[in-house]
Amino acid sequence: xxxxxxVTVFCLFTLLAIAAGVLVSRHQFKNAPVAQATQHFEVxxxxxxxxxxxxxxxxxxxDIPDFMPSMTMPFSLRGTxxxxxxxxxxxxxFELTVTKEDSWISRIEKLRTLNVTAGYFEGKNENRLEAxxxxxxxxxTDQDGKPFHLTDFRGKAVLVTFIYSxxxxxNYCPLMSKNFSSLQQQLTKEFAGRFHLLSISFDSxxxxxxxxxxxxxxxxxxxxxxxxxxxxxxQIMTVASQFGLVYLPEAGSFAHDLRTALIGPDGKLxxxxxxxVWTPAEVESRVxxxxxxxxxxxxxxxxxNPTDQRDN
Ligand SMILES: [Cu+2]
Numbered sequence: 001x002x003x004x005x006x007v008t009v010f011c012l013f014t015l016l017a018i019a020a021g022v023l024v025s026r027h028q029f030k031n032a033p034v035a036q037a038t039q040h041f042e043v044x045x046x047x048x049x050x051x052x053x054x055x056x057x058x059x060x061x062x063d064i065p066d067f068m069p070s071m072t073m074p075f076s077l078r079g080t081x082x083x084x085x086x087x088x089x090x091x092x093x094f095e096l097t098v099t100k101e102d103s104w105i106s107r108i109e110k111l112r113t114l115n116v117t118a119g120y121f122e123g124k125n126e127n128r129l130e131a132x133x134x135x136x137x138x139x140x141t142d143q144d145g146k147p148f149h150l151t152d153f154r155g156k157a158v159l160v161t162f163i164y165s166x167x168x169x170x171n172y173c174p175l176m177s178k179n180f181s182s183l184q185q186q187l188t189k190e191f192a193g194r195f196h197l198l199s200i201s202f203d204s205x206x207x208x209x210x211x212x213x214x215x216x217x218x219x220x221x222x223x224x225x226x227x228x229x230x231x232x233x234x235q236i237m238t239v240a241s242q243f244g245l246v247y248l249p250e251a252g253s254f255a256h257d258l259r260t261a262l263i264g265p266d267g268k269l270x271x272x273x274x275x276x277v278w279t280p281a282e283v284e285s286r287v288x289x290x291x292x293x294x295x296x297x298x299x300x301x302x303x304x305n306p307t308d309q310r311d312n
Contacts, residue, residue, distance in 0.1 A: 050086060071254075073250075094106065103169045143216045145210075176276070
């Protein structure tokens with residue numbers, strides 16, 4: 001029973017992938033790279049927001065037959081720049097490429113401009129935390145159905161990320177879990193007993209502790225240093241909003257951004273990584289810096305005055 005849903009989901013996706021591959025192969029874009037297990041979809045939608053980095057764009061897209069229902073979600077851009085000539089409200093056509101490991105959009109072209117309001121990514125919440133703030137304690141339920149508190153991990157570096165188990169795009173939630181899996185292995189070697197990972201699902205209805213348990217088993221063999229949490233809608237909303245995460249239920253799925261936070265052993269927020277562009281190496285070095293208390297200020301001043309060779 002435990003792993004059954006995962007098997008079902010995987011089977012379903014394989015079937016959909018095959019069906020979609022057959023369906024879309026007839027109207028693939030010219031010059032589209034042909035690779036096995038790579039799918040291309042021609043999709044239409046409306047730009048809701050362009051992320052400041054210009055690499056991610058939030059699009060409300062139409063149905064992608066046999067792949068994904070209509071929803072609003074962030075897409076990574078490749079080979080296309082939308083910093084100029086595109087704005088929220090533009091109706092666009094683009095190519096969505098989905099491989100086993102990744103997904104992105106390219107060949108985005110404007111069809112016409114509609115008048116809509118944006119603002120999904122910058123959720124306006126008053127309880128958003130800043131670096132240095134103590135993260136308020138919260139209680140959620142772990143993958144074994146037991147309640148836990150954030151303060152249970154006091155004295156450790158805590159990495160928190162948000163996911164939902166049914167997320168269909170490999171470079172969103174599944175990537176967060178893959179990255180956490182790499183981090184768990186690396187941090188276990190370097191800082192055993194001094195860190196904890198926490199993946200929180202924002203799909204309160206579907207992701208029960210049982211579902212999270214099955215999900216956990218896909219990504220880790222060590223659940224002592226990685227908790228897969230669920231909770232009711234209000235609990236999750238409260239926690240997520242503190243880190244600036246925005247997620248909106250849409251047709252059985254979620255339009256969502258990503259947030260990964262590092263909390264210090266003293267319970268204070270160190271930093272929050274947005275989106276899916278952070279790497280395990282980058283986060284690992286931030287954790288190492290935190291746990292080793294590297295003299296960051298001294299290093300910076302040395303850089304500024306390379307000729308200043310005081311002994312200290
Ligand atoms: Cu996702």
